[in-house]
Structure formats: structure tokens, C-alpha cells
Amino acid sequence: MRVVMFGFQTWGHRTLQALLESEHDVVTVVTHPRGEGAYEKVWADSVEDLAREAGVPVLIRERADDDELYDALKQAAPDVLVATNWRTWIPPRVFSLPPFGTLNVHDALLPAYAGFSPLIWALLNDEPEVGVTAHLMDDTLDAGPIVLQRAVPVGPSDTTTDLFHKTLELFGPITVDGLAELATGRRDFPPQDRSKASFFHKRAEEDIRIDWTWTAEELSRLVRAQSAPYPQAFCFHKGQRLEIVRARVSEAIYGGTPGRIFYREGDGVAVVAGAEARRGRSKALLIQTVRTEDGVERAAQDYFRTMGGYLTSYPRPA
Template identity: 50%
Template structure:
């Protein structure tokens, strides 16, 4: 089959490589220009570079405008494949090929539609995540499902580890989906729209720790925001501090939310949700990084005690 790819970043490149390795023909690769925006500058493997290395025509654009649609028409695709495309695609485009448009989304739809689904799944305490290949329709990530694959979320997994594992699902899932289309054996499964959850784009504010969360939630939060993502942060004595490693305390602690209480296991315990009752675990901070890019153990850095706060004092 003739295929047009719409893709960006490492997800788009992994998808293009899978198509190159298949028996199908990629007649056009459409991708966004390189960006310095925080969540676009990471995982920034180039679709353009890979396409040009294999003699595939490339179109760089921020959006699917009239010129883009005209190029796709002239490429005469049997199907469009999309992975990590940041802007809206009109029905005129996604309905153009005989087999329509397949979108690859790294969650188990209908859960975690929208943005940064792997990070949100870990933060939310899900036991699994995965990849869905579905038909594009008029809403975001809501089309009928063709292929779905899942992976467990382990108790020590980081956001980075899960993202990398999820990308490894792309070649097999895409191969299965394209084979079903070509052979006429595709079975489409409508999504249960009532079960849909939508998550917004992440911003700097979303990496700030909320000390009213439970220690279990905060420990997952720290793991989710692993390099290269913006790290979880808070403020201590007026200084912004990134939390690099944390754990749930062995004992229960009480007092005031955000208070540095005592050392435990080489780190320091910070009181969290419902701290006045003393019935909950605290968050043990093991490793931090200050804005001068120096790392410190929790026991060393918080030796003066005090409070972690939402903003500089």
C-alpha cells in the first residue's frame, strides 16, 4: 500500500522507521519544524532526517493547510498514518484515502485521550498503559479501535522507562493494523465514549508538588517526571528545588503539611495529606537538585528543617 505519514519527534520517527522496514511504500512524510518548546524539544528525534536519508519526499508545516492537503492528494495514499501530530486535521484530509487515517496514541483508549498520556497514567496510579491504533474521526482520539496492546506499570517504573517501552510497541501494532487493512480482515471496535478521560497539555505549573497529595501519589509523581522531563519541584527557604528521588515513609507522621519532620533511611520526611491526624505516611526525599545544578542528599540539604512551600517565601 502507498502510505503518507504525519509524524513528529521520536514517536513519528519510530513509526516512519517501521513503515520503511515494511513492504509498504511511503510516498510522503509530513512533519513539524524543529521546536524549542519544552515538550517538543525533548524526544526530538527527526522525522525529516530519516525520511530524506531514505529518499522520501518531506513536507514541513505547522498545520494541515490547503497546500498540505494538495500534496497528500497528489501522493495518492491508500492510508494515512499519524503519530505525534500536534495540530488539527480536517475531515477533507483524514477521509481522503480509501482506508482513511490511522492514528497511533500511546494509551489504552478511551482512557487518557489528549496529551502526555503515559505520564498521566503513571501519576494517576494505573496498573497498565499501552498503545492504540484507531481510526481518526472528528474528535481527539475518539475513533474506532483497530489494534490495542498493553504493558504493565511496575512499582518502580519511571515516566521515561514507560515512554521508551511504549515506543517499542509501535512496529508490531502498526504491522498488524496495516495487514488487516490490506487483507480486508480489519475489525473495528467502537470506543465506549462514557469511559473517556481527557488530559490537557502539561506545563511548568504541572510539575510543582502539591503537598496535600498522599505520599503514595507524590512518590509516583516524582518517578513520572524523570529526565528528560521537567522535574517535580517545590520551594525551600525561598529557593526552587527539584526532587529527583523519593520514597514513601515506613512510619506515619503528623504535624503541618509541607513540614520537614525527621530523617528516615538517608532522606528526610515531609508531612503530607491530613497531616494533623498523624495517620498517614510522609514523603521521604532522598535526592534534590538546586538551580545551580548541584545535587544534594535530602538529609544534607534539609538539615535545618523548616517547610517546603508552593511559592518562594
């Protein structure tokens, strides 16, 4: 089939690579301009560069709603559009232009986790598995009929970085296999159960700020979810920003006030966590590695030379 691909970053790059190696003819690529946002610098393999190296015409757009783009797509005469990590709205006149419609590939097990940063949100919510969905695009974002879906388990120590690599391996195969399903002429793909749908916003600074009233289990998942190269979870110590690079749940129960730097356990330092910590029913977040404002990474037991004092969500005097 003649394919036009809309894509961005490593997800789009991997999808385009699979399409170029397939039997399909990629006739045009549409991608976003390179961005300067924190999350746009993560997994930033260039779709534009790959397309140009392959001799495929490239159109650069922030949005897909202008007449010039629409006319170019009509001239390309695609049989199908493929969208992967396209960050803005694609209007109906575009996604319904080709006879086989638009196959959108999203790194979540839809209908849950539509929208942005699905792997991070899924890990935060302690989901047992994550995956990739190939679905037909319709008027509602990430809500069209499901063509194919593939899942991978979430391990007890997996980070978002681990899950990225696991799910990235699915993008190329599910795209090519999804196009094969469309090529059969089948149109009875199952609709998504909208009663199970959830839609998540983009991650921002406030989303990675540590709240010590969260349980140690929740905070441990936050640290794993914000693994490098993603912006890392942070708090404040003596008025200075402190990133938590590596942490886990303590073995012992530590009662007291959330945020209290309390005790050395194993290879870490236990910090009291959880709204119920004062009742002596909560485990602590065992911090193992931190990064200071000057970018220096240190073992927690080297950084916290004495116990006592507090880690806070916002800067305040020591």
C-alpha cells in the first residue's frame, strides 16, 4: 500500500524504519519540528533525518490542519495513513482522506491510558502490564476501533526506561501487521469499551514533585517512573532541590512525620512516608542515590551524613 506516515521522536523513527523495510511504499512523511521541551529531548531519534536518508519527501508541521498540507496529502494519494507519536489533533478531513483510513499506534492498552506519557502513568498506577495498540483513528483521540493489541508484563523493579525498551520493540511489527489486517478489506474491528477509557495529560514539573504523604510504595513507583533520561522526581533539603535517582520501599516500619530523615537501613536512608505514618503502620522510602542541584550524584548514605531534619515538597529554611 501507499503510506503517508505522521510521526515524531524514537517511536515514529522505529515505525518509519519498519515501514521502509516492508513491502509498503512510504510516499510522504509528516513530522514535528525539533522541540526544546524536557520530554521532547527524551528518545529524540529524528524521523525527518531517517525519511530524508531514504529519499522520502518530508513535511514539517506543528499541527496537521492547514490547507497546504491537505493538498499535499491529496496529491500523494495514499491508501492509508499511519500515525505514531503525533502530538497534535489530526482533523477528520485528513484522517479520513485515504480509502483505508488512518492507523494510529499508541503505547498503551487502550481504552485505558489514552493521551500522553502512558507508560509513566501506568507504572505510577501499579499496572501489571503495558503494551501497544494499533487502532483506526476517529473523531475522539485514541478512541477508534482496535485493529491489534500486544502487551508485556511490568516487572517488580521495572522503570519507565525498561518499559520503553520493551514496548518499543512492538511498534514496527504491530504497524506492519496492522496494515496487513487492513489490506484484507476487513472493517469489523471491535470498538473500544468507553466505560473503561481514561485520558491522561502531559507530564510537567508539578507531576514529579515528591509529596511525602504518599505511601512509600507510591513514591518508589514515582522514582522508577521518572527514571533517566526522563526528568527525575525531586524534593528539597535545607532549601536546595534534591533529585531522587534510586529508591525502594524499606524493610522495616518507620513511624513519625512524613519527610523525616530517620534511619540507615541496608544501602539506603529511610525517610518517613505516608499519611498514616504517625500511626506506625507505614514503611519508609529507602533512598539509595540522590543528585544535588549542581548535578553531582551521590549515595544517600554519603549525602545524609547525620540523621534528622526533613525533606520537603517545597523549599523552606533548614
